[in-house]
Amino acid sequence: MTDPAWVGDGFDPECPTRVLLDRVGDKWTVLVVSALADGPMRFTQLRDRIGGVSGKVLTATLRALARDGLVIRTAYPSVPPHVEYELTELGRSLCEPIDVLRDWAEQHIAAVVAHREGFDGVSA
Amino acid sequence: MTDPAWVGDGFDPECPTRVLLDRVGDKWTVLVVSALADGPMRFTQLRDRIGGVSGKVLTATLRALARDGLVIRTAYPSVPPHVEYELTELGRSLCEPIDVLRDWAEQHIAAVVAHREGFDGVSA
DNA sequence: CAGCATCCCAAAAGATACTG
């Protein structure tokens, strides 16, 4: 251990926060978890609800989430296939931070956008 | 208004949460805000503290943050240059959601990683 | 010291077509 400068504030590469951000920092994970917060949902249902996500990407997102123990995938052996996704306990616990984030967004995003436009206006 | 299915849960493309995620979902923004939570900091100081970020990317991150009214950039007209960054009130308010996220990470990330390894083990 | 310009790569994401 070389005692790097970032130690002391928890900024090492295995910092839990970094690991989480790597997982959650993609475009869809948070949205998927939010959608599933209301209860179990089927693949197509999920895709329709989220809007703008391709099947491929949704599949990948769900697989990663399942891999990390945040969602359960249940395939009912029927024709046509019926697959349900639901949050695990761990996944539900993640909803709380996400809700806090959403609250912040709802309260402050307008200010952010406004400032951004002001900023751009000055430069224009 | 086409009354799409995702309306009703707030998943429209201009959903505040989406806007926020687009801004905050990158690799460094959250880390920069966290670092600045302790107080104003200079460019190099920030780069050293965070660890692993290139100058170019840090610059871009800081510019975006300034554009959104989350940080203030103060350049002291001296030679050599001395530039300080600090959070605005808005930026500080963002620390709370971030802290909640970090708390979650610290409490649960081990479970996530463990499950991931179990999952990979089964497939191997 | 701070930051810009340039080049480059890898990964994320999207479109489309096909299958059990």
Added chain:
DNA sequence: CAGTATCTTTTGGGATGCTG
């Protein structure tokens, strides 16, 4: 219905070198 396979585009991010 719920994927997989393949291809392509986009872009975040890194390395390096230059400048005020």
